[in-house]
Amino acid sequence: MIAFDYNTFHAKEKGLIIQSFFDGRNSHAQLFYGPSGNGKFTVAMAYVALLLCEQPSEKGACMTCASCKQMAKLTHPDVHFIFPTYIDKSNDLDGLSEEFIKTWREAVMANPYLSFGDWKRFINAEQKTMQIRVKEAAYINEKLSYKSFYGGYKVVFIWLPELLNTETANKLLKNIEEPEDKTVIIMVSERYGLLLPTITSRMQSVYFPRLTEEEVRKALEAKGVGNPEVLAQLAEGNLSDALELAAQSDSLTELATYFTLWMRVSYSVNMPEIIKLSEDLSKKSRAFTIAFLQFSLQTIRQAVLSNFRTSTENPIFANTDFKMVNFSKIINPENAWLIMNELDSAVADIERTCSVKIVMTDLSIRVHYLLKRGIIPKPLDIL
Ligand SMILES: [Zn+2]
Numbered sequence: 001m002i003a004f005d006y007n008t009f010h011a012k013e014k015g016l017i018i019q020s021f022f023d024g025r026n027s028h029a030q031l032f033y034g035p036s037g038n039g040k041f042t043v044a045m046a047y048v049a050l051l052l053c054e055q056p057s058e059k060g061a062c063m064t065c066a067s068c069k070q071m072a073k074l075t076h077p078d079v080h081f082i083f084p085t086y087i088d089k090s091n092d093l094d095g096l097s098e099e100f101i102k103t104w105r106e107a108v109m110a111n112p113y114l115s116f117g118d119w120k121r122f123i124n125a126e127q128k129t130m131q132i133r134v135k136e137a138a139y140i141n142e143k144l145s146y147k148s149f150y151g152g153y154k155v156v157f158i159w160l161p162e163l164l165n166t167e168t169a170n171k172l173l174k175n176i177e178e179p180e181d182k183t184v185i186i187m188v189s190e191r192y193g194l195l196l197p198t199i200t201s202r203m204q205s206v207y208f209p210r211l212t213e214e215e216v217r218k219a220l221e222a223k224g225v226g227n228p229e230v231l232a233q234l235a236e237g238n239l240s241d242a243l244e245l246a247a248q249s250d251s252l253t254e255l256a257t258y259f260t261l262w263m264r265v266s267y268s269v270n271m272p273e274i275i276k277l278s279e280d281l282s283k284k285s286r287a288f289t290i291a292f293l294q295f296s297l298q299t300i301r302q303a304v305l306s307n308f309r310t311s312t313e314n315p316i317f318a319n320t321d322f323k324m325v326n327f328s329k330i331i332n333p334e335n336a337w338l339i340m341n342e343l344d345s346a347v348a349d350i351e352r353t354c355s356v357k358i359v360m361t362d363l364s365i366r367v368h369y370l371l372k373r374g375i376i377p378k379p380l381d382i383l
Contacts, residue, residue: 094135144175162189213232214232293346
């Protein structure tokens with residue numbers, strides 16, 4: 001994870017980062033941002049390893065010196081990792097990163113494409129308030145007042161600075177503006193729009209774009225994951241989501257089973273079954289629900305196309321009683337376009353962490369009307 005060639009993504013950005021390091025143009029405060037699950041975290045790690053390496057080269061850190069060995073274990077004494085956590089008074093946890101560092105290392109080692117949602121699930125904190133709290137600022141400022149262990153750079157690595165509360169951010173500003181000698185602050189953000197302008201205006205920012213379907217597919221193939229093509233399509237550039245789906249064995253068959261059931265209960269507007277299905281989905285991971293909606297989008301797209309050519313059955317549905325030839329009879333270009341719009345906004349709602357149960361129940365009713373009547377009636381018409 002600490003080598004620039006850990007993955008093949010973002011070659012241009014990596015080149016610029018290495019170049020600016022050797023030209024001495026690298027800022028002491030850098031922000032790496034872009035959508036989740038796209039590998040920017042591994043680039044940030046490789047950059048920190050390069051900063052601290054005893055024998056850096058144009059390829060990056062050497063991987064063999066004492067500093068690199070500690071970086072590889074995420075235990076380098078001059079790197080302070082800060083990330084969102086929760087307060088748990090009953091277990092004497094004040095919500096400092098230091099209290100969670102062992103678990104965080106495990107999570108990152110297991111999945112270097114970890115997203116905020118993945119981290120929350122890893123520590124069972126889906127219902128908890130996750131933040132980088134003001135006590136953390138005092139801790140950081142104290143750590144930075146010490147001499148560095150190796151005599152080189154001291155690094156503060158803030159993962160998900162969008163969860164810094166305003167007070168914490170204000171207390172850190174001095175260090176961002178006038179850092180101590182040989183101090184570097186690196187931030188890795190998934191949600192640039194939520195960052196405080198007082199922070200972004202003081203950082204040198206590098207944007208890391210969403211991965212392409214091709215990049216995700218190749219990465220899955222390299223890991224020997226089955227069905228890389230379908231998974232890459234479903235994950236929409238999020239490698240973490242793709243790997244999670246791959247880890248849930250038979251997840252594609254499960255998606256097909258859910259889709260078959262969902263279309264049946266939505267078509268017949270069977271409310272108890274719609275609510276039950278929405279509840280079932282709300283107990284799954286966010287990645288699964290999003291994959292389910294993407295899978296639904298693709299299947300509806302295929303249904304439209306199969307109206308214009310000889311219908312082909314999708315092998316993923318082999319274990320269900322779904323038949324494309326029948327389904328395509330209730331799909332036409334008009335209602336398909338409207339349903340796909342509804343699915344798109346449902347994905348956006350779930351990504352904004354709206355309740356899966358409410359989104360899915362509402363969506364099922366809308367899909368019912370679009371399948372049956374081709375329009376969603378206004379509330380008065382329904383009554
Ligand atoms: Zn090294």
